[in-house]
Structures are given as structure tokens and as C-alpha cells.
Amino acid sequence: MSKRSKGIAALPxxxxxxxxLVxxxxxxxxxxxxxxxxxxxxRTLISVPSLRKIEAGSPSVSLGIFLQVLWTLxxxxxxxxxxxPAKDVVGIQKEEKRLPKRVHSAKPDVDLNF
Structure with a gap:
């Protein structure tokens, strides 16, 4: 069994x-x-059998082909x-957990004593 078919077989x-549904x-x-x-x-430059696969919800059709059909429609x-990224709730929560507990003021790089 190829990697591709193993991946398709393992889809949730x-x-x-x-x-x-799509x-x-x-x-x-x-x-x-x-x-x-x-x-x-x-119109899409896609074969009729590939279009039938898309309409049947086949996971073997590439994302680019799906998008070509969606674009045509x-x-x-x-x-x-x-x-x-603005709607990535899990990613935002993980990012917030990594924020520092305290933030210290930065020391000035320039000597301000005249």
C-alpha cells in the first residue's frame, strides 16, 4: 500500500x-x-471522471483541482x-501561555547624563 493510500485510509x-458534503x-x-x-x-480543464470524484467527495483529488472547480463556480x-491566524483559537491560547509573566523596562542604550 502506498503512502498516499495509507493517508486516505486513515482519514477521520x-x-x-x-x-x-462539499x-x-x-x-x-x-x-x-x-x-x-x-x-x-x-471550463476547468479537468476530466469528467475527476469532476465526478470531486462531486462524490473523493479524498484522492488534489486541493488545487478542488479550488479550480470552486473558482469556476x-x-x-x-x-x-x-x-x-486571527481565528486560530488553539494557536492563540498556546501563544498566550508562552507570554512572559513580567516585562522589565529596557535599559537605555544612550547615556543621558550631560
Missing amino acids: ESIKHALI GKNIQVARKRRRIPLREMSE QLHMEFELLAD
Whole structure:
């Protein structure tokens, strides 16, 4: 078994569920726009089987391909917010724990005695 297939096999159920949900959402968006699979394939330069995998929520499709489809559907704008450092609650909490307990005033580098 390759590293790739081991990684896919080890995905948590919540991730698998999220991929399926996003795939269904993409399919609904495509259908609402009345775009057939073949036309979507031509617009995105992605094969029809790859589009079917995306809409099925397959974890084997690359993130770049997912984003290409989202961009084509004009649904990519929220993606850049997924790992926003300002919303990283765990990271912020860990950073706050490392803050010093006391802060001392800095000694001036310049001699101010005239």
C-alpha cells in the first residue's frame, strides 16, 4: 500500500463526511448554474471522471483541482479564510501561555547624563 493510500485510509470520519458534503454542494452549485459535466470539464480543464470524484467527495483529488472547480463556480472567496491566524483559537491560547509573566523596562542604550 502506498503512502498516499495509507493517508486516505486513515482519514477521520469527520473529514470524509466534510468532503462528501462539499462535493454535494459543488454538484448543487453546478446544477443550479445549468452547467453539464462535459461543459464544466471544458471550463476547468479537468476530466469528467475527476469532476465526478470531486462531486462524490473523493479524498484522492488534489486541493488545487478542488479550488479550480470552486473558482469556476465563483465559490472560492471563502477558502482563504480557512486557516486564518486571527481565528486560530488553539494557536492563540498556546501563544498566550508562552507570554512572559513580567516585562522589565529596557535599559537605555544612550547615556543621558550631560
